[in-house]
Structures are given as C-alpha cells and as structure tokens.
Amino acid sequence: MRHFASVLFLACAMTHTSAPAQTPSFEVATIKPVDPAPKAGRFMRVEGTHRFVARNYTLRLLIAAAYDLNPRTISGGQGWVDTDKYEIQAVTPGETAPDHDAQMLMLRSLLAERFHLAFHRESKIFAIYEITVAKGGPKLAPSLTPEAPPQTVSVVYPDKMVMPARNATIGDLARVMQRAILDRPVVDRTGLTNRYNFNLEWAPDETQFSGDVPPPEESQSPPLLLAMRQQLGLQMTAVKGPVDTIVIDRAHKPTAN
Incomplete structure (x- = not known):
C-alpha cells in the first residue's frame, strides 16, 4: 500500500492491546510466510462454513482489516510489518459461517496471540474522502431482506x-472503499441508515487497489467519483478531517504453528 500522505498529530487516546478479554477466537489457525513478490492476488474470505483464509497479507494490512481502517492510518512497527507477507488458514467455531464482524473479532484475537500485537490509538488530521448525498438525492434501492448479512465485493x-452490494449500509460501502480500494480514509456523512441493494460500476485508476489492479487501456465505464454520483446519487469529496488511527507499540513475527 502507499503510505506517503503527511498527517498532523491531534491527540492521544488510551493504550490498547490487540484484542480485549473474551474476544471470540479461531479454534485453530496456521500462519505461513509467503513469497513477498506481488505474484498472487490478495484475498480474505470464509470458504464453506468454517474455513477462514487470508492470503498475501502483511501485518499492517491484517490490522487494517481487523479494525476496519485504511492502512495509511496505521503507523509504527519495524520494517517487516510492511514487507513480510503471510497466509492464514483457520477454523471458525459454531455451527454456521461467521459474519464479517465476527471474523474480524477472531482476527483481532489472532493478532494479539500470535503476533503479540499491542497498540494505542491517536486522532490525526488526514486527507480523506467524505461521502454525502449528491444534489437530486440518493439513487438507492432499499433492501427487501435487511436481516440478511451484508455482501459488498x-x-x-x-x-x-463492478461492486454488487446487497443489504449494505453506506457505512459498509465506506469501510470497503477505505480498506481495499482507495488510498485514504473514507467517512460516511450521508445520514442514511437503511440497508440497500446496488451495483456500482467504474473504471479504476492507478491510485486505487494499491496499484495492484492496472487501469484499463479503454473503458466505457466512468471514473469512480462520477460513477458514485450517476449510479448511487452520492458525492465523494476530498477534504481534510480527523481520523481515528492506530500506532503499533509492539509486534513480533508470528509464533510457530
């Protein structure tokens, strides 16, 4: 990921370890180092009911996923935090596949137990994207099954x-945008609280997906910010604002399986 934005320190919050007491944990997990060269794609998902897989992740990217943050909002740690890549295969408890929030709680426990992660939080001023309702109002279809788990891929x-989203809030959209797509934090200021179904289609540029997805040479699809306005009725504006960040106090390379 790109980490070149400058930030201004605002204030310190309390110190935390990676996972609070009684956080759900994987039943068993293996962590293996992988080739750091960008040869394979990166993904994190549950396969079947109980098999959690994260492939080609650095520790910084794992922390970003676990705590729903943009990787640029995570600082501190030694050089290997950004260079060493890992594959995690784990077994989840329970009779059904865990939802996203439950998966991330288990990942937090893993970071504390196997990487010995400890950190504190700080509020800093960042260049961010702010999502608001565009002129003319939102163009979003309310979900008919809001009790179903959200899906945003x-x-x-x-x-x-193409991002087909089902039962997703705008907060869900903002989290996906800042974790995996855009090079800065994304903040939802729409005031919209319902769950929606929508398809977002756009032509990516070199600033998105950490440069892992090359921009198309030709595309009939609009750029992302225009696609947001045209297809969703949402405005995404570059501004500066306070963001909750994580500062790594301690991290060790993962313990043996």
Missing part, C-alpha cells in the same frame, strides 16, 4: 470494476 473485469 469487488469483481475485476478487463475494462472495469
């Missing part, structure tokens, strides 16, 4: 990206 095509 990105599908790569040669000439475009």
